[in-house]
Amino acid sequence: MTAPVKQHLIDPEICIRCYTCEMTCPIGAIQHDDTNVVVDPETCNSCMDCIPVCPTGSIDEWRVVTTPYSLDEQYGWDELPPQEDLGEASAGGIEALDEAMAALLAEAHAGAGGKSRAPASAAKPSVNLYTLGKPATAKVQGNYRLTDDPEHDVRHIILDFGALPMPVLEGQSIGIIPPGEDAEGNPHLPRLYSVSSPRDGERPGYNNVSLTVKREGGGLCSNFVCDLKPGDTVQVTGPFGATFLLPDDAQARLLMICTGTGSAPMRAFTMRRNRTVGGRSGGMVMFFGARTPESLPYFGPLKKVPSDLLEKHLVYSRVGEAKEYVQDRMMAEEERVAELLSDPRTHVYVCGLRGMEDGVERAFTSVAESMGQSWVALRDVMRDEGRYHVETY
Secondary structure (H helix, E strand, O other): OOOEEEEEEEOOOOOOOOOOOHHHHOOOEEOOOOOOOOOOOOOOOOOOOOOOOOOOOOOOEEEEEEEOOOOHHHHHOOOOOOOOOOOOHHHHHHHHHOOOHHHHHHHHHHHOOOOOOOOOOOOOOOOOOEEEOEEEEEEEEEEEEEOOOOOOOOEEEEOOOOOOOOOOOOOEEEEEOOOOOOOOOEEEEEEEEEEEOOOOOOHHHHHOOEEEEEOOOOHHHHHHOOOHHHHHEEEEEEEEEOOOOOOOOOOOOEEEEHHHHHHHHHHHHHHHHHHHHHHHHHEEEEEEEEEOHOOOOOOOHHOOOOOOOOEEEEEEEOOOOOOOOOOHHHHHHHHHHHHHHHHOOEEEEEEOOOOOHHHHHHHHHHHHHOOOOHHHHHHHHHHHHHOOEEEEE
């Protein structure tokens, strides 16, 4: 019998097709077609460079197999196959796995952005309904500027899908395909944007979806999207994402931590809760960071959200003499954060620039210590229970 080997795979249900892993892989082992992103078993050397860059943890999947799954098999998957039963060969093969690989796997799983699970009560998401080969066409309904800071041009984009179904849930993303070709003559890959509207649309009963997009200097897709006008059309892939989802439980409490356009899913969560439970249930606390009020997306609308629905901590790093970041406010509100973490109904969501993770982790570590607990242990329990979610970029 062939000796078992450990094969690196990507979960097609959780993968958001951001292609960051493919661009990071130093040996070209990761590739894609119109549907899936896959790992070539003949090329992959398990260097693990792709693990920390994945925002969803979909890249951190492994199977012990006697015959590696081929690329054609992987391209045809809608979900990962279960671990096959290897019988007697299994035990010996697993024991023979390289110790260095085991150490690398342990280190990868320990990361703050490790693989999440969907909340137990979350609705079942649709994933990859529209692909690179068969994208959806949406019409721009509106393009509204959200900030007054000339260095931070953030837009609220509303897309109308007409008769095409777009069953997107709060916390999911869609891809926008910028027009034209790259330097090698290939069509541009989609850029991923979190949806900022609830599942019943920006306007209830209409088949539309909103996005929160920041114009980036030299950004191919962000400039394309930010310059869109009503009536323009765009090519869309998705939806993507199967874990960063809202619990369908009116008693669930939400601790939301975000910066910049990381507020998009938090807006969707807030609107969904407001439409479904209204003033009957609060339980939502947001720590939202920006440089100034002028550069904070949705600053005006946020101020109008009732405090009994959403407790807001708006944090500015360029106002006053002392710089304040979300982690600073979290530690200043230590008792409030500790009370939320101690409640088994609390779900934590972190979204924004990757650089915010370390600070947020330090704040959670400090708060957990004040509770007499280990943050790593508490975080891992919450993740296993589908109550801890990180998406950074």
